Amino acid sequence: MTPGTLVLLHSPLTTASAWGTLPEALGPYDVVVPEITDDDRPPYAGRYVARAALEITRAGVRPPVVLVGHGGAGPLLPPIGAAQRAAHRLVGGYVFVDAELPPPAGASRLDQAGAFGAEFAASLKAGGRFPDEEPPAGVTARPRDEGFFTEPLPMPQDWPDAPCGYLRTSAAYERQAAQARLRGWTVAANDGGHFAAVADPAATVHALTALIAAL
Numbered sequence: 001m002t003p004g005t006l007v008l009l010h011s012p013l014t015t016a017s018a019w020g021t022l023p024e025a026l027g028p029y030d031v032v033v034p035e036i037t038d039d040d041r042p043p044y045a046g047r048y049v050a051r052a053a054l055e056i057t058r059a060g061v062r063p064p065v066v067l068v069g070h071g072g073a074g075p076l077l078p079p080i081g082a083a084q085r086a087a088h089r090l091v092g093g094y095v096f097v098d099a100e101l102p103p104p105a106g107a108s109r110l111d112q113a114g115a116f117g118a119e120f121a122a123s124l125k126a127g128g129r130f131p132d133e134e135p136p137a138g139v140t141a142r143p144r145d146e147g148f149f150t151e152p153l154p155m156p157q158d159w160p161d162a163p164c165g166y167l168r169t170s171a172a173y174e175r176q177a178a179q180a181r182l183r184g185w186t187v188a189a190n191d192g193g194h195f196a197a198v199a200d201p202a203a204t205v206h207a208l209t210a211l212i213a214a215l
Helices: 044-058 071-086 109-116 118-124 146-150 171-182 201-214
Strands: 005-009 065-070 091-097 164-168 186-189
Touching: 005 044, 005 071, 044 071, 065 071, 071 091, 071 109, 091 201, 109 146, 164 171, 164 201, 171 186, 186 201
Parallel strands: 005 065, 065 091, 091 164, 164 186
Antiparallel strands: none
16 A cells, blocks of 8 residues: 555654654655653553644644554554544554554553563563563663553454554564464564664665555
8 A cells, every 4th residue: 555644653662762763764755753752650551642643633644644553552553543533534554563462452561461471571560671672772761660561451442444564573573473464464574673673774664665565
């Protein structure tokens, strides 16, 4: 598909710095990169979704909008998409970049952490953040308390309402990529690491744009 605007949504565990120079490298695409840092108290997910929706509206995006979520932003793409529909803005697709998948209604991030093993799930309460690597230089990490991980995540009943794709950039997310395949999504791989957008933006742009074109 041909998007009107790509919206790059960073994980709540980082800032927009996790996209590195990827937005500039996307060249001819219209790109919006919301910076969401006021989701620092409950309801964490609700605050993230509301801020993302506000920033997308402020940017005056051109539909169809393709929502691209990295890491922990993945579970929040469905409610952000619902906010776009409520604003009568067409969502053309959803792309998960090394991201967690949307959970069943009522599930929490701690529930999802089981995909990485019991040890990782336990580490979240001790301040652990990422399953395979720490953020590289220039990427700001945002430590979270236990309430962030145990909060039930919102999930619209009518999702997905547009084509979905998954770009795996680290081996730690192979299970999520496999689940995406089982759902019939378009799946691609680029072994640049979890922060591939920073480590190798050119290769990530190539993989991402090819995936979006295939949706």
